[in-house]
Amino acid sequence: MNHQLYDFGMIGLGVMxxxxxxxxxDDGFAALGTDINEDSVKALNEEGExxxxxxxxxxxxFVELLSKPRKIMLLVPAGKIVDKVIEGLLPLLDDDDIIIDGGNSHYDDTNRRYEYLKTKNIRxxxxxxxxxxxxxxxxxxxxxxxxxSAWEDVKSVLETVAAKVNGEPCVTYIGESSSGHYVKMVxxxxxxxxxxxxxxxxxxxxRVGGxxxxxxxxxxxxxxxGRLNSFLMEISADILKQRDEKMDTHLLDLILDKAKQKGxxxxTSQTAMDLGVPVPTIDSAVTMRGISAFREYRQDVSKMFEHVHTPEETLTGEALAESVEKALYSAFIITYAQGMHLLAEASEELNYNLDLEGIARIWRGGCIIRATLLEKIRKAYSKRDGLKNMMATSEFRDELFDCRDCTVDVLTAAMKAGVPTLCLSSAFNYYESFRSARLxxxxxxxxRDYFGSHTYERIDQTGIFHTDWGK
Structure with missing residues (x-):
């Protein structure tokens, strides 16, 4: 009979x-897993031989073989399945055992589970x-x-398994309640x-450069x-050169232009709107996935309009490539700025007390948005307590302004050629809006005051005003 006790448990043995x-x-901890799918359990035992x-x-x-306090991580689909697994575990657990939901749960669900499990003496x-x-x-x-206290008990495991950048683990305690899932959502x-x-x-x-x-x-x-160094740039370069095994062409050209999303x-867009924080580049990305879903409609509509020909005097060759690099780099900065600004405002509104420098630090490695740029972002937040929007800091102000004219050239060339740039243009106009002293x-x-008597304020007087317009 196996009397060994295991340090860390996992429920949900899909690939992740x-x-x-x-x-x-790998890192020296005794690890135990379970899944309702017998094939997944078998796969773990085979791969872990x-x-x-x-x-x-x-x-x-599973529960009997875990050392106390039990450290149990769930990697199951978000939603009702998480609640079902938790309810199944509760009769088997002792006070102060730990449940870790490692899925993409909505932060409202995490708040609810956090408060509920407190009443059951489960961390x-x-x-x-x-x-x-x-x-x-x-x-x-x-x-x-x-x-x-749960973080302190699982810290040694999570710090060991996390990615490392300059020897620093890409994990940190984010804060109370649902803060971890909120940060992952952003x-x-x-x-x-x-x-x-x-x-x-x-x-x-x-389409413009051919x-x-x-x-x-x-x-x-x-x-x-160079400065665009990131996981997403790396994989995009690989994607572009991948050949299809059956067809004598690039695989990318055979993939349907219809993107899906998990929510x-x-x-992120919804919570930003609730908090009144502008994140137009993120909003635009969500919108473009929505537009892509209407592929059949787009095919029909495209036939109703004349094809737009790229004008001869447009950017081409090395000049286009150089300008696109600058436009993309500045848009990367602005997108990170929008996300970090949202976290800063959410930290106050939701009482998370987030360490934005720490968040930028743990995003430098392991995650999908890891990029060299995050080290510069980390430094910007480490120097300034209370920083909300990083765009105007010395680290980024001059770079954004240096990229401005090239971004205008790229957007102009794209518009003339009929190439949609909802995200790139939204990032540029976000920057231009904050650069404008008056909107x-x-x-x-x-x-609003004319049709709804909603009142207004004046620049020459203090107070709230209303006008009977048109009289």
Missing amino acids: GRNFLLNVA GMNVKGVHTQKE FLGTGVSGGAEGARRGPSIMPGGDK HNGIEYGLMQLIAEAYDILK MGNDEMSALFDQWNK TGKW PLNMVQAQ
Whole structure:
């Protein structure tokens, strides 16, 4: 009979859960897993052969084999399944055991579970995990929020399995309640924006510049060696050169232009609107995925309009490539700025007390939005307490202004050629709006007062005013 007790448990042995647990075992911890799918349990035992890892078939055996306080991570689909797994565990657990939800749960659900499990004397961590299946195996970025004493008990495991940058683990305690899942949600919102920006840069280079996939792959690879260095640039360069095994063509050209989404980008937009924080590049990325879903309608509409020909006097060749690099870099900065600004405002509104420097630090490695740029972002927040929007800091102000004219040139060329750039243009106009000392919202306030008596304020007097317009 096996009397060994295991240090860390995982419920949910899909590829992500298995890889995370094998990572735990790699680093010297005894790891235990279970899943309702027998094939997943079998896969863990086969992949973990020779390692201190074991898969079992029942939750009862699973709980009995864990050392106390039990440290149990869930990597199951977000939603009702998480609640079902928790309810199944509760009769088997003891006071002060720890449940870690490592899925992409909505932060409202995490708040509810956090408060509920307090009444059961179970410590709970809502934990964002980013890096995909490969990151889970080799080192993800981990964002735990919730019971701080639980964090102290699982800290040694999570710091060991997390990605490392300059020897520093890409994990830190985020804060109370649902803060970990909130930060992961905003991470995913930034991810939506960056992905769409790269897609628009690819579209401009292809349709305005006439570049082929291999040429763009080499260009992206070159950019990835410079200030645009990031995981998403790296994989985009690989994607562009991938050939299809059956057809004598690039695989990318055979993929349907109809993107799906799991909801975290939409959640970021929704919470930003609730808090009154502008994140237009993230909003635009969500919108473009929505537009892409109406592919059949787009096909029909495109036939109703004349084809737009790229004008001869447009940017081409090296000049286009240089300008697109600058436009993309500035849009990357602005997208991160929007996400960090949202976190700063949410920290106050939701009482998270977030360490923005720490968040930028753990995003430097392991996660999908990891980039060289995050070290500069980390430094900007480390120097300034209370910083909300990083755009005007010395680290970024001059770079953004230096990229401005090239961004205008790229957007002009794209518009003339009929190439949609919703994300790139929204990032540019976000920057232009904050650069403007005065916006035309005086007209909006006058309109609101005209039709709804909503009142307005004046620049020459203090107080609240209303006018009987047109009289």
